[in-house]
Amino acid sequence: MINYIVRRFINLIPTFILATLLAWIVVELAPGDFASQFAFDQVDPNKAERIRELLGLNLPWWKRYFFWLRNLVTDFNLGISMTTKNDVTILVIPRMLNSLYLALPALILVYIIAIPIGVYSALRQYSIGDRFLTVFSLIGLAIPNFFLALIVLAFSVQWFQAYGFFLIPTGGMTSTNFSELSFWGKTLDFGWHLIAPVLVVALSGLAGLTRIMRGQMLDVMGQDYIRTARAKGLPEKSVTYKHGLRNAILVIIATIGSTLPDLLLGAGTVEFVMRWPGITPLFIRSIFAADVYVVMALLTIAVVLLMIGNLISDLALALVDPRIRY
């Protein structure tokens, strides 16, 4: 097993380098750079050139990629943001945490709701409840996140206009008077702002996972060992929950590793609409401003998250499923 883990880890390195190289090329292909906006500076016509030299933007792209990679590997330095002149790490980490505050509760919510619903649907296949839930999950899959977020936002404003107070906030992470609140006040305020975006993010993940859980449970309940268990004369409850559910659920739990990055990045549009200061709004702002290192930093973090998440999922699957050999 350890051998396998080590091998998988070593395998990640070339993938990581190739992925960041590809990302770098894509970012590099964008016309113009950060200095282009100063190209027509009236006072100082050489400003753009000077900034280019200062930031090293006049070097060939592969050289800059090499420097960037070396800095990243040797002292975990992701470069300096050109717009805020801050260390990218300082800029990105709070954003990352904000996104996690959104994604983690959504993840927990998704798993808590999806598993029972999936099991119910599988055990009562083609019943009215199952059909209703199938339609519901199809609808959940088809509604764009940002559309739902927009509707929730508009609903919030509507509520305010009708009753004079906010049932749910109109976006943002904290209220304007946040700094004056006590500790518990702050927690409550934060939680209040969290409700709507978490629900919207969770709904999109929910629809997909319910379908997977249902399929998994149906698959397991059709296996020979379930028939054996029934033939032994075990009560149906024990067959379902001890032999069926435990086997079906293992696979779902093992996919947490790859679901978290999905939710984290899938929440992007919700962050955008609800003005949640997460990673996607920063990413888009940086793309508009050609702030290459911030874009690269976020891409790199996302790549690492996705790779680690998938690795954890694979390892967890290999651990719980004896049929998978490594």
Added chain:
Amino acid sequence: MADITKPQTKQEIETAEAKAVRSAKSESLYSIAWKQFRKHPLARLALTILAILYTVSAFADFIAPYPERYLNARATFQPPTKIQFRDADGRLTRPYVYKQTKSIDMETFQEVWTVDTSRQYPIKFFVRRDNVLDRYVPFPVNLIPVGIRNRLGIKPWASLHLFGVDDPSDQVKIYLWGSDDVGGDVFGKILFGGRISLTIGIIGSLVAIAIGMAMGGLAGFFGGWIDELIMRLVEALSAIPTIFLLLALSAIFYPLNWPPIYVFVAIVVSLALIGWGGIARSVRGLVLSLREQEFTFAAKALGANNWRVILRHLLPQTFSYVIVVMSLIIPGYILFESVLSFYGLGIQPPATSWGLMLNTAQSFAGVTGLTERWWIFIPGIFIFVSVLTWNLLGDGLRDAFDPRSRK
């Protein structure tokens, strides 16, 4: 692979037997799949809805009362025009509309639209509006790029619209689903936007599948270092999160202020670039297993060269897989395009797409709530319906091609 459904009546059994005797040839995979597909009511409904959506968007110029680039600074956020069927005495008449006028409420400083019932403006069908702005190139011809059209000397145009208001002064506008921030007709814009939103998925998935099949086929058939190279590339691509890669790709063409058709192509290429990897991986697996089967050896023994084996024997075997995959990735691409345009990184005005229209909704509607200006959320419903129906169609196709789910 014969159809195994049992005939019901004696007569049917006889005809079925007679048929079996007459045609020893078995049914093709596609006719079986079609028969299976027709048993799937939801998928059939989805197909019908999609057919309507696509047809209506194709003839958008004709159905929409105003052209795509129509602006009207005097009618921003005009509520939907109510079509009246009864006159003042309550009798049925030909449909007509009232004029809507804008005024400012001096207490709240908000725009208020009032209906002026003093005069009726009848709706006319099949109207011709023969000014330059209202002319358009009718549907099948407008698919040919303008450059080629001009070179060939094809310059047809039409000015016929399905309906319009009979108003000589041209003051009264008919906005079935209201107007947006620049006074554009939301109903018409949805039809025009559908052209982009609905076709981008199909074309994008076709390109992705073409690349994916070529790469996967090469990797699976030749193996060795080609396989290693392609699969490494696929792995690296799949390690970059789709939506971030798409946004980074859009940054390449976004600042160039390209004309809409170039942007369209750029989005298609971006979608294909992010999507081909998964297809290549599956096609490679399929080819790897097909390569070892008897018919491949037979073809080789008969002297077929590699290309013939790939093109005539291996690729056709993957078509049913491709049809299913295509219908399942199209909804994803529709969503990706809408997200991209929603961020303002995709389709740019004056062209329009459903995502872009929701961008307008995002910037203007957040302050007024749901009941005022509700009509600018309508494009979202269209995204939802098209994604839902494509998903249903994909499910139906997957079941139709899957021998295990046959009834």
